[in-house]
Amino acid sequence: MYRQIYVMESSCPHLGADMSHAEIEECESSVVAVCPWHRYDFDLRTGHSETGLRACTYVVEVEKDPEDGVDKVYIETPEGGSNWRLVELRPVSEEFADPPPPPRLAATVLRRTEPQEEEPVVPVTNPPTTLIQWAVLILNTPNPTLKVERTRHAVHLFRTGKLASIGHKSSSAPRPPDVPSREESFSKNTVDPAKVKNRKNRAVMLHALANIEQWAIDLAWDIMARFGPSYPNLPPAFFSDFTKMALDESKHFSLLTSRLLALSPSTPYGSMPVHASLWESAAVTSDSFRSRLAIIHLVHEARGLDVNPGTIERFRKAGDKETVKVMEVIHADEVTHVTAGHRWFTWVCAQEGVQDHVEAFREEVRKGWRGDVKGPFNVEDREKAGLTREFYEGLRGEMGIIPPERMEEKKGLDDVRDLQDAVAAVPVEYER
Structure with a gap:
């Protein structure tokens, strides 16, 4: 039995705080959601607040399907649009919603003989007080597991209103590093992507x-720290979207490394060669917010939507149900990431007076991408995220001319597109 289901917009109409983690309080004649930032309360039925503000609420009904007897929830669609689609369905399983991070990885990989004092999640000296300060700290955190732990902590502080501010309007906001820090062992294992290409067992894939x-x-933290101060009018919803993205990517990392450890305890994360090709696109787009959104979130991440289903199917055919579950969670989250990229690309186009955001996207790709935007395309999931065919069909990047000394490298994996293609294309092989 359902006591009551309410549907209300997830952004506070006061300053745009994320209300998805608001406290719910029962009053004498109503149930209210309390914004974590400034404690404004909103009636979940009417949207009215004692402050005079009003949040959007929507009619919701639960009806039993006559064919299968399953209760289905129907929600009134917002005005001013049509053809609404479900973009995100959050998992119920706590394991997938918030998986525990693996053990601190550096100690495992380096096989230290002497105990090392672990760095705390919150630094003892000069702890961050703004979201931008946390972003820069996380970018400068070499240990990947500590990076995950700090991401979770920072997002929790942001969502619950425990930070002094976002910090992007401050003249003293810290600058992000040109390249995020990595543990020495990971740096030594960073190789030419071509050398990763032919290793095809499932542990290597994970x-x-x-x-x-x-x-x-x-990348999620970098876009906030790098471009937030340049766009002081960015609304809180932008930071809500990208902190969610950072948290999702942390979840994905934990799920994959935990799965890797279960499959191959002798080869934990960091013990195999890795590449840094994805950051090449970050470097190319480091001086343009619009270009960063286009290349990273609407090309790279959208490519993930194309190749993930094939990867999932190969694991399914191999009988690896646990990895299939992990990859399905990752794929569902990635749709929302491309959605966020599209939303904020459209926003920045409007801010800069660009009316045709499709042509603006295609121009950014021509300038900041090398070669064709490859198919086959996952048209359905791309459209869920707002990317219709006119964005990407027949699109080719014209960035730079490859120097002769890199022509041989080009035959290998010179960026994450090819790595994703390789991961999707190789058969899933099991060590016996």
């Missing part, structure tokens, strides 16, 4: 995917 997720954590 290791390669975890490496992508580690860079993805950094």
